[in-house]
Amino acid sequence: MFFHYTQVSATSYPEVNNIQQEEPKVKNVIMMLGDGMGVGQLEIARLLEHGKEGSLFIETLPHVALMRTYSNNNFVTDSAAGGTGIATSVKTNNGMIGVKPNGKEVKSILDAFQHAGKKVGIISNNTVTDATPASFTGSTTDRWNGQEKIAREMLKNKYDVILGGGSIYFSPEKQKGIDLISKFKEEGYAFVHDKTSLKKVKNPERLLGLFHPTYMNYKLDYEQKKSNEPSLIEMTETALNVLSTNEKGFFLMVEGARIDHAAHAADATGVWKETIEFDNTVKATVNWAKKRDDTLVIVLADHETMGMAASEPMDIEGLKKIKASSEFIAHKLKIDKNTGNYPADNMKKILKQYAHIDISDDEVEQFNENVKRSSQVGIYPQYAVTWEIGSLIAAHYNVGVMSRDVRAKSNTTSGHSGNMVPIFAYGPSADRFDGVLDNTDISKMIGEISGVPFIKR
């Protein structure tokens, strides 16, 4: 988001040093956001990883609250309005990022921290320009056509650390012939593109890391794809090194984005792996914060996806044996170019090989019909095959999850739910995260707790 200093009056925007008499205890804030991570996703991850008596690390954090997520124009939010509510304390419409429903740009808590002289960064295994990270760093009235603009705003505002996927939005083909990455380098950014180059980077002043043209790989597919992408933990640890060099402190947002993507596909195995990756990152981050007394860690979600639940008949052992994401399996399927159908023999073979299920001719027929229908409706036609495959596998393993029909009828979210999501907090003032909160409470509270004036509009 841009700063428009002229819009801000002296009364509504007090000087940083006058806002509090005492030195604030919270110098650094790390917000960790599991996209689509409701209690059902946490429960599935807990059961598959640790068994019914085990525990995720997240569950050991000392303070817990629940959060409502609804948007301005819907009782079910998408990631754009959900991220905007959290990042800016403003309710906006689904599809909008960093703006009020009337399209007027608003500022985020990250902007407030930067204005207070602190370092700021964002990490996501989604594209760094998609809804959640963009809610902290940019603004657009149309998330479907705004990622190029968000990338340019990131350059203009010189955010200190940007790590994740989405290099395509920085490329000349998307930026009218301009190579945005070289512009970042001209501004003094170190640029890294894989795990190896990320490891080599030595405390640069500013850091841009783009590890995939679009989304970073699912954890579940790392082996099959021989991925040389850094993990969420590796990105986070590097970011903490860069950001913590600043005496005044920092704000970092870390997104585990692909929990949501796996959940959209009803892919419980994918949800498990992505949530554990996120949980491990929370653990590494809280352990980092434990060595000091000035860092607040907030773990939350922007909304829940697909009403996922640990159902009684869910085949936990079967789900654990699946070795690829629904996306990976979908890409392995052959299509008959003449009919546009997925032939039964190939489909049966692929689903047996990767998901260990036997499907019937009726299921193949139904699948082909579903794919044709869902390619024509909904907001993500490009994911029709992945999602239909995921729902087919989920049915065989009795995963508790929203039906494919309800997903198809979810016109602005493709299967999000309005369920409250959990918040966990560690560090000074973590006890403020208590009871039932609204997503618009979060950044206001962070501003108060850390003595950083949240910029009023």
Ligand SMILES: [Zn+2]
């Ligand atoms: Zn989603």
